[in-house]
Amino acid sequence: MTDIIIVGAGWAGCAAAVAAAKQGARVKLLERTDMILGTGLAGGILRNNGRLTAALELEAMGGADLFAALEPTLRHRNISFPGHDHADLYDIALAPGAVLDCLKRWGVTLRTQTRITGISMSADKTSIESVTDSHGNTYAADAFLDATGTAGPTANCARYGNGCSMCILRCPSFGGRVSLAALAGVRELEARRPDGTHGAMSGSCKLMKESLAPDLVRRLNETGVAVIPLPPGLREDHLSLKACQQYALPEFAENLVLLDSGHAKMMAPFFPLDKLRRIPGLENARYEDPYAGGKGNSVRFLAMCPRGGDLKVNGPDNLYCAGEKAGPLVGHTEAMVTGTLAGYNCAAAISGKPPLILPRSLASGEAIAWTGEEMRTPDGLSRKYTFSGGCLFERMKSLGLYRTSPGEIRREVRALGLENVFSEPAG
Template identity: 60%
Template sequence: MDQKHVVVVGGGWAGCSAAVGAIQAGAKVTLLERTDMLLGTGLVGGIMRNNGRFTATEEMMAMGGGKLFSLCDSNARHKKISFPGHDHASLYDIATTPVAVTDLLRDMGVELVFESRVNKITKTGNRIMEVQDDRGRVFAGDVFVDATGTAGPMNNCNKYGNGCAMCILRCPSYGGRISLAGLAGIEEMTGQKKDGSMGAMSGSCKLYKESLSREIQDLLNETGVAVVPVPVELTEDHLDQKACQQYALDAFKENLVLLDTGHAKLMTPFYKLETLRKIPGCENARYEDPYSGGKGNSMRYFNMAPRTDALQVVGLENLFCGGEKAGPLVGHTEAMVTGMLAGHNSVRQALGMELLGIPESLAIGDAIHHVGEMVHTIEGIGKKYTFSGSVYFDRMKEKGLYTTDVNVITARVETTGLTEVFSKDLHI
């Protein structure tokens, strides 16, 4: 069979995983990323395997889509840690992980093109033929994956947030996010906050660890976590604005919850610097990301694409989507599992094979199906979904899908007949 060519647009966790999924399925893969680094918002994240993410991770490993998860495990600074509302988390190192992913993708044969911001497409009927970046480079393919995320650009952060906070997306340097599905004329959806306004604010910041007291630094280095009580008179409430509702717990208001991902991950969307510096141990605190974390953070959940459970964008024959593009799914794990399915199914589509749907007896299949339904309801589009907490973790527990027993997870995957499905070359 002729080798098919998949072009993935966007190199966040979803795009990286789509690239792995497509190349494992035997395709030639080109990955176009707007900036000079992979991982997108994952460059400031790091939390893996907390709560139901453990189950989803192990399901993906059993299905043969575990390469990026294993890489996060081997780049973890801390494993099996607990912090308020969250158990058995691991924290990947935000310095070593992006480089390790870049090396892995190159070793697997993915063609990586950096500083390549797609801003034009050519379409014939309901098929994308080629995409063009803002340097005029043209990339043709049999099938495309939109993994451009939902964060920014600056006009959204200005209009719906507290202004550009100078985050890792670096829109002034590389230009803002552009949606591939949007370029193809697809009508997209936007998430809403509780008050009905658009988008949601990213839920954490990074502080320079060295700017914190020796005691906090030691605690972070040794245990991965520092829970620092906030004096009552200084307590600020940003919980409603957070994209990540799994951390919208009182403990995150009454304390500074800090996690060690290399820098100190501060589990709040922003914190006035003047107030932060009044908290014992934070007198010299300084933001590493976003630079203006005293004022705000990036805004997300704009331009989600309508899609099927196979992650094919509705209205286009040869476009798939993963990560935040595929719905208000929050997290690296969520981006990786949807990216993997999108990359795999893009090859099936190109080869004229039946598309794969993951059954609802697995947490991954249930989440993809459930979120796909919920986004079309007024109530559902206002929520965020993650294996790690809030409404979807509750559902996982109710449906008996949450377990940390790897043998049980492996057996469940086996029952569905999907063991190693993502590791097989579909061209053979």
């Protein structure tokens, strides 16, 4: 019998699977589509701003397996772009294979094209016993972890966005996202935009690098970044719509910012194609993800779980959450941090070990605790939280939690008794 079922193989689900497997749990990871990493396939950025702090904390705690897996895929190291320092850019085409190898090393069983549509609860409705997929297969386990994300399905993008943008999630092909927590009867939370509308639009698009002018491609390949000034007539102010509020800076409205993640990552939630092609060097630009990136992007943060600092969902006693399900946390560093903690605590619960709650003297612990508090307030649900910018990064700096020295961070983690905690077997 499988000990732990994790639903959703994005960055959070994959990190949770590795963390639980390292504790000796038998893990089955179920993914709705035919690829892992989900919206992370539109990512490409590591260690920018406070994400470096979080990555170093995770490394000191013995939970940086996915960061290590990504090292061979890095295209650029320690670059700067508007508002962001010491960023690494990885190749999004190589990342899935690197993470798959990591999952295999830890014995995680992965099943793709497995969309969970049903659930069986215990007689007293206090715990989940099994889940069922759209093909009628049933999966029983001792504990479950919801890493299904908050983007989609198509109806949400139509209702709260500009319609289906044909993004990497491909809901029309594989069926829309189904929340495990919602199936278990958990009343989920919705983020709000400043104008009161629901959700937030994904923060970037990808352009086919081959569709750009050779000199622009050369600049991206050599430096990793291109900042192209925009005349006022071509500017698109989408700053308030973006999920990634760390990029809601004037520089991202006044310039087209491109990053090299194998494709050209465009730091805007959408940009009309006719205007895009009027920019020098982008006369033949073509969107890679989403295909309708000139019209819009996916809408996220519509299904977050009320939860504790141990990332156990408020509801079934054997359900945990990670990634965007754990709150309006933006980015795959944030997903890896919450995924690692949730996977560890899922395994700890099975073995009878007390749950781990990260102390607030660590940036990771403060992020999880503060976001959990903020989710209980209307104002908190209107903000997005990331180590790399916005209100969370400012809070990190004000509390003295933004640190970039590996030695200093390891000494702090050691003093807290948490060095290599995620590498120690539960029991």
